[in-house]
Amino acid sequence: MKGSKNRAKQRQKVAELHEKVANQRKDFLHKLSRQIANAYTAVAIEDLNMRAMAQCLTLAKSTNDNGFGMLKTFLAYKLAEQGKQLVTIDKWYPSSKRCRYCQAINEELTLADRIWSCKCCGAELDRDINAAINIKNEGCRILGIA
Ligand SMILES: [Zn+2]
Known part of the structure; x- marks a missing residue:
């Protein structure tokens, strides 16, 4: 009890x-x-x-x-x-896979890749910062303030 x-x-x-x-x-x-x-x-x-x-x-x-x-x-x-x-x-917007400089898509990017080089323009990209800037740019595009 x-x-x-x-x-x-x-x-x-x-x-x-x-x-x-x-x-x-x-x-x-x-x-x-x-x-x-x-x-x-x-x-x-x-x-x-x-x-x-x-x-x-x-x-x-x-x-x-x-x-x-x-x-x-x-x-x-x-x-x-x-x-x-x-x-x-x-x-489905490729915020992480898209290079924010030249817009090329990196189809080989994995979750483990924190920093990657764009094969198209050679930019060194931090995964999270690149994704955040892409999201901001896409948001501006949708709002018509790009
Ligand atoms: Zn690029």
Whole structure:
């Protein structure tokens, strides 16, 4: 009897901790989305395939709780409140594989390639910075401010 009472108490404590962490994350995402919405006129984000990303081992921890989905939702309404725009870039847009200088596509790029050289123009590209600039440029193109 005493054992089951202790287990119930433990489960209650774990549930409270989960709630606390979830609230802290939500609070952080509210602050982050507020900062972004206040600082920029338009925001372009990639519409990631969350399920595919969650299945990818190294990305699983950061994506499968859908913090990104929550951030996107908060961003969308906070930008809209100020008459600003959130542009979602299609998940098939080759933001990582496209060279931001000459637009050539590197079909051989893998997730392990953090820095790569464009075979077409020879540019040295940081995977994440290149992708971010491509997403920004595509967002500007969609908004007609390129
Ligand atoms: Zn290039």
